[in-house]
Amino acid sequence: MKGVLESLIRGLGNGSVYALLALGFVIIYKATRVISFAQPAFMIAGAVAVSYLAGTVGFYPAVLLATLLVAGLALGIERVAIRPMVGRPVFVVAIITLGVDVVVRVVVNGFIGLDVRQVGDPWGLRPVEFAGLAVQQRWVAMFLTTAVLVALLFAFFRYTRYGLAMRAAAFDQETALAQGVSVGTVFALSWGLAGGLAAIAGTFVGTGQGVDQLTWIIALKALPAIIVGGLDSLGGAVIGGLVVGVVESLVQSYQGDLAPWLGQNFAIVTPYAVMLLVLLVRPYGLFGTPEVERV
Amino acid sequence: MSKRRLVTVVSVMSLVALLSSCGVIRGDDEEGQKGTVTTGVTNDPCPIPVDKNKGCIYLGTISDLTSGPFAALAVPITQAQKAFWNRVNRAGGIGGKYEVDVQAYVRDNKYNPETHNQVYQEIKNNVLGLTQTLGSPTTAAIIADLKANNVVAAPASWTSAWEFEDVIVETGSNYCVESMNAVDYAVETYQPKTVMAVHYAGDYGADAAAGAKIAAEKNGLKFTAVETPSGATEQGRAITEITKNKPDLVILTTGPADAAAVIGQSAAAGFKGRFIGTGPTWNPALLQSPAAEAILALYEQSSPGKPWGADTPGHKAMREALGDVTPSDGYTSGWAWAYPLKAALEKMVAGGDISRKGLLAAVKSLTTVDYEGMLPPEAGNFSGDPNAATFRQTLINKPDKAAPTGVTIVRDFFTGSTAQSYTMDGPCFDKL
Numbered sequence: 001m002k003g004v005l006e007s008l009i010r011g012l013g014n015g016s017v018y019a020l021l022a023l024g025f026v027i028i029y030k031a032t033r034v035i036s037f038a039q040p041a042f043m044i045a046g047a048v049a050v051s052y053l054a055g056t057v058g059f060y061p062a063v064l065l066a067t068l069l070v071a072g073l074a075l076g077i078e079r080v081a082i083r084p085m086v087g088r089p090v091f092v093v094a095i096i097t098l099g100v101d102v103v104v105r106v107v108v109n110g111f112i113g114l115d116v117r118q119v120g121d122p123w124g125l126r127p128v129e130f131a132g133l134a135v136q137q138r139w140v141a142m143f144l145t146t147a148v149l150v151a152l153l154f155a156f157f158r159y160t161r162y163g164l165a166m167r168a169a170a171f172d173q174e175t176a177l178a179q180g181v182s183v184g185t186v187f188a189l190s191w192g193l194a195g196g197l198a199a200i201a202g203t204f205v206g207t208g209q210g211v212d213q214l215t216w217i218i219a220l221k222a223l224p225a226i227i228v229g230g231l232d233s234l235g236g237a238v239i240g241g242l243v244v245g246v247v248e249s250l251v252q253s254y255q256g257d258l259a260p261w262l263g264q265n266f267a268i269v270t271p272y273a274v275m276l277l278v279l280l281v282r283p284y285g286l287f288g289t290p291e292v293e294r295v
Numbered sequence: 296m297s298k299r300r301l302v303t304v305v306s307v308m309s310l311v312a313l314l315s316s317c318g319v320i321r322g323d324d325e326e327g328q329k330g331t332v333t334t335g336v337t338n339d340p341c342p343i344p345v346d347k348n349k350g351c352i353y354l355g356t357i358s359d360l361t362s363g364p365f366a367a368l369a370v371p372i373t374q375a376q377k378a379f380w381n382r383v384n385r386a387g388g389i390g391g392k393y394e395v396d397v398q399a400y401v402r403d404n405k406y407n408p409e410t411h412n413q414v415y416q417e418i419k420n421n422v423l424g425l426t427q428t429l430g431s432p433t434t435a436a437i438i439a440d441l442k443a444n445n446v447v448a449a450p451a452s453w454t455s456a457w458e459f460e461d462v463i464v465e466t467g468s469n470y471c472v473e474s475m476n477a478v479d480y481a482v483e484t485y486q487p488k489t490v491m492a493v494h495y496a497g498d499y500g501a502d503a504a505a506g507a508k509i510a511a512e513k514n515g516l517k518f519t520a521v522e523t524p525s526g527a528t529e530q531g532r533a534i535t536e537i538t539k540n541k542p543d544l545v546i547l548t549t550g551p552a553d554a555a556a557v558i559g560q561s562a563a564a565g566f567k568g569r570f571i572g573t574g575p576t577w578n579p580a581l582l583q584s585p586a587a588e589a590i591l592a593l594y595e596q597s598s599p600g601k602p603w604g605a606d607t608p609g610h611k612a613m614r615e616a617l618g619d620v621t622p623s624d625g626y627t628s629g630w631a632w633a634y635p636l637k638a639a640l641e642k643m644v645a646g647g648d649i650s651r652k653g654l655l656a657a658v659k660s661l662t663t664v665d666y667e668g669m670l671p672p673e674a675g676n677f678s679g680d681p682n683a684a685t686f687r688q689t690l691i692n693k694p695d696k697a698a699p700t701g702v703t704i705v706r707d708f709f710t711g712s713t714a715q716s717y718t719m720d721g722p723c724f725d726k727l
Contacts, residue, residue, distance in 0.1 A: 003539070006564075010531065114367040115580045116552050124585030125563040134564055208585050209527040209556050213362050218528050252531035264522040267532055 006133050007253040008246060013139025015245020016146035020201035021222035022229065022237035023153065024194030030170040030232050031190035034090045036097040038077070039198050040219035041104035046070045046199020047119055047206040047215070048111050054120030062120070063203050067196045073104075074195025078188050086187075109213050119206035138207040149200070150238050153193075157234070162189060170232070221248075224275035230288025239286065244271045333650045335423030341396040345384045350393045352640060354380075355400040355422035357414055358429040358451065363406025364525060364550045367578060369429050371625030372451055372632075373401065376426050378616040379633040389637075390644035397426050404429060408436035419446065424654060426636060427451050427629070431498040434463075445651040447658055449636045451628070453574070453599055454498040455506075456722040458681040464635040464658055467599030467628075467670060468689045470499060470573055471723030472714045474506035474546050476689045477571040477597040479711025482514050485569050487543030489517040493533045493557060494548040496522050501724035503548035503573050508727060510713040520727060523549065527556040538564045545570045551578035558594055559586025570594045571691070579623070579701035582694060596692045596702055600670060603627050603700040607668030609634075622699035631669045638664045638675065671708065687714040 021039055028036045049066035050059070057065065077100055085093045123138040130140075157163035162185070168176040169186040177183050198219070205211065205218055225244045229236025252267040259266075284290045330338035332350065341351035356376065359369040377397055384394040400422050402414035411433035415425075419440070425448035428434045434450055441448055441462045448464070450457055455469040468476070474492070481487055490511040494500030504520045511518035519540065523533040530553055537545060538561055545561075547554050547570055554576040570593050577596045581587065601610065603622040613630040620626065635658070642657035643649060664675020674686040687710045692702035 003535075007535070014528065109362065114370055115578065116555075116584065118584060121585075125559045125589070127563050136560070136563060205528065208559070209552065210584055212552055213366070214364060214526065217526065249531060253535045256532065256536065265524050265529075265532065268524055268529060 002133060003253065004250070006135065007249050009133070009135050009139055009143075011246035011249030012242060013136070013142040013245070014249065015242035016142040017201045017204050017218070017241075018222050018225045018244050019146055019238045019241025020149065020197045020204075021219050022225040022241045023150070023234060024197045024201075025222055025226045026229075026232065026234055026237040027166075027190045027197075028194050029226075030234075031166060031186050032082075032090075032093070034082075034093045034097065035231075036191075036194065037094065038074075038097045038100040038104065039194065039222065040216040041101040041108065042070050042074055042195045042198035043202035043205065043219045044112075044211060044216045045073065045104060045108050045202070047202035047211045048108050048117060049199070050119045050203045051117040051206065051211065052111070059120050059122055063200065066203065067199045070199035071192040071196035074191040074198075075188050077104075078191035082191070083184065083187065105216060112211065112213050114213075116210035116212045117206075118210045119203055121203070121207040123207055125208045136208065138204070141207070142204045145200070145204070146238075149197070154234070162186075166190065221271050224271035227275045227285055228278045230285030232289055233285065233287035236285055236287030244274060247271075247274050333423070335421060335651075336393070336649055341384075341394045342399055343396070344394060345381075346388070346394065349388050349391075352389060352393045352395045353399055353422045354395060354397050354424055354426040354636070355402070355415075355418045356397055356427045357402050357404050357411055357418075357425065357433070358427055359406040360401075360403040361405065363404070365406060365429065365575070367551070367580075368575065368623070368625035368628070369451070371620075371623040372427060372429070372629030374620070375613065375617065375626040375629030376633050378613070379630050379637075380426070382612065382616050383637055389640045392644055393640075395640070404433050406430055406433060408433050412436045412440075415440070419444070422446075423651060424448055424636065426633060431456070431502075435498065438463075445655045447636070447639065447651070447654050449632050451632060452499065454502050454722070455685075455719070455724070456498055456502075458685050458719055459722065461659060461677075462655060464639065464677060466632045466635055466666075467674060468686050468714075469599075469723070470503040470548065471506035471509075472685065472687050472717075473573055473597045473599060473689045474503040474548070475510040475713040475717065476687075476709065476711040477546055477573075477691070478507050478510035478514065478516070478544070479713050480597075480691050480706060480709075481544045481569060481571060482516075485544065487516060487569070489519075489540070489542040490544045490546065491537065491540065491542035492518070492520045492546045492548070493523055493537065494520065494546075495525060495550075498722065498724045499575070500548040501727045502722070503546060505723035505725075505727040507546040509717060509723070510711070513713045513716075523553070523557075525550060525553060527552045529553075530556045530560070533557050534560045534564065537561045537568075538566050541566065541568065543568050547572035547576050549576055551576060551581055554594075555581045555584050555586040555590065559584070559589045562586075562589030562593060566593075568593070572596050574598045574600075574624075574628075577624070577692075577702060582696055582701050591694050591696075594694060595705065596694075598624075598690045598692050598702075600624075600627060600631050601690060601704065602692060602698065602702050604698060605669075605704070609667030609669035612667060624700045624702075627669075627700075631666060634666045634669070635661065635664045635675050635677065682719040685719045 053062035127134045165181045225240035229240025251270045335353040338350045340347045359365045380395040388394040400418040404411035429451035431452040431454040455471040457463040457465040492504035492507040494504040639657040661677045663672035676684040688708040691706040695703040
């Protein structure tokens with residue numbers, strides 16, 4: 001039982017990172033109907049920025065600065081590369097985000113260099129005793145930070161003018177435009193938010209183990225998370241991320257004993273297996289809006 | 296942007312990409328080799344000659360230079376070999392007749408077998424041999440072509456499969472022997488009862504795991520193998536297996552970042568057993584990682600050669616040739632790997648048959664190589680059957696913050712009893 005709980009907490013920690021990334025995907029999707037493949041680049045840019053800043057200003061201010069920096073970068077990219085494509089097929093825009101991802105990662109790789117860069121976090125690999133369980137501090141930090149951020153984000157959407165504008169634009173762009181909502185600002189805000197969230201996720205990925213040129217691949221696990229949760233559901237993104245993290249962690253720990261016939265490293269494909277299972281039962285994800293088409 | 300402009304832009308970009316991939320827009324290749332003696336050898340001097348009256352032997356380099364998992368080692372390996380051959384040229388070249396160029400044909404494989412083969416095809420008609428082909432799976436992608444065309448190549452990997460390939464001039468013991476010796480060393484030092492190999496798939500990880508298995512069986516120890524994928528966040532299963540089964544000894548065959556994740560997080564979960572990692576698990580930067588404390592307490596590195604700071608004429612020459620660089624054992628390995636090729640080239644030129652076949656014949660006749668003390672001369676035995684020629688001595692290092700590359704020797708070159716009596720009758724990774 002102790003093992004299960006420890007495994008569960010590890011899964012919730014890693015799942016929190018997937019959830020932050022998934023939120024970015026969903027925020028952009030809701031605003032623009034485009035899946036942005038630039039999230040991995042923003043994630044790694046955030047982690048690398050923290051690794052450079054933490055030495056001079058300390059870890060927490062570095063996280064704040066890096067989040068603002070990457071959010072600004074995302075805003076700029078949206079203005080330069082995405083905004084001119086408004087009205088074009090979403091497929092074209094999605095391909096442009098792929099290009100953005102590659103360009104940003106190539107630049108960031110120059111800053112990473114060949115070695116692993118440490119983000120200078122205060123947790124390292126130290127465990128904390130918690131009801132008899134040995135739990136790494138960074139997992140607790142990841143989970144709590146994500147919980148706070150998600151609460152803030154939901155409050156933002158619920159209670160602020162811009163949050164309302166974003167919800168309106170997501171619901172129906174043309175009507176929102178007719179009501180005086182600046183859809184352009186909504187686009188920009190969604191990219192900025194997604195960039196900032198990715199930067200925080202990247203920093204957490206780097207805790208305890210650092211970042212290198214291959215770390216960006218982790219961001220791809222947010223894709224099954226958003227499909228599981230439902231492409232247009234913010235709550236779904238959070239649940240999807242946590243589900244992927246927890247299932248992955250439990251499979252890592254117990255599949256070898258319970259189902260050895262699945263091979264040694266089935267955990268790598270579990271996010272995708274979960275995604276397929278959910279799609280079979282609920283084609284729009286757990287919390288996604290079913291699409292109604294009249295023929 | 297109008298559709299027509301978009302089409303124009305895309306067309307121009309694809310044309311540029313095409314020309315660039317064909318080598319038209321690239322400044323580093325030679326424009327044909329004049330005065331050709333044989334493939335990759337000219338009577339004309341090298342592009343950057345020391346003595347313009349000498350001919351030039353071109354050797355290719357295919358390495359993980361930018362984004363692959365071993366880039367942190369591959370770049371120093373490549374730099375060291377450039378310095379090595381420059382030193383050879385300054386000392387009179389090969390047989391007083393030729394200098395060696397290793398800069399005209401350097402290619403990046405991104406640690407991808409397809410890319411490796413692609414760039415090999417690009418340069419193979421311009422080089423006599425390869426001074427570096429980095430990686431086991433990548434080199435496996437071109438081995439058939441190397442054999443068919445008698446292209447001699449120095450590998451940047453230590454898989455046991457190279458013992459059975461005439462065209463590959465390997466230096467130092469293979470992973471299989473290295474892990475046999477690691478287990479034998481641990482048996483003497485820590486008296487373990489259980490051994491777990493945590494390893495990547497393929498002829499790097501599985502080769503070492505097979506060696507650990509053979510040695511564990513010979514010593515009557517309980518053995519388990521856990522295959523793990525690459526990626527620091529993917530090590531959860533390996534960590535769980537270690538903390539759940541609590542082996543006395545873990546033989547690690549991964550990259551450095553993954554090794555740090557496994558050691559650091561296992562220790563954080565209360566594991567107190569020993570780790571011995573193969574050569575490529577180490578990177579001095581690990582001593583700056585959060586896993587440093589656990590690494591200093593629990594980890595040792597098995598190694599096919601002495602580290603950067605060792606006191607031998609070869610190491611000293613290397614340090615002088617490289618000058619003011621951040622020490623890395625990538626340099627040490629790269630430098631040592633070049634000695635057999637130098638010996639074979641000298642023998643080929645002395646014998647008069649300057650051709651790929653001549654070079655291969657020269658390699659097959661080598662029974663010893665002068666490594667200037669970096670390795671024993673018998674490490675350079677490429678004649679006779681693989682079992683007799685296989686070099687079986689390795690070292691054990693321990694992490695040491697004061698050492699230039701973060702490790703110092705705790706056990707100098709030795710052959711464990713398992714490796715001593717083992718018959719090398721095929722690549723080890725087939726036996727896991």
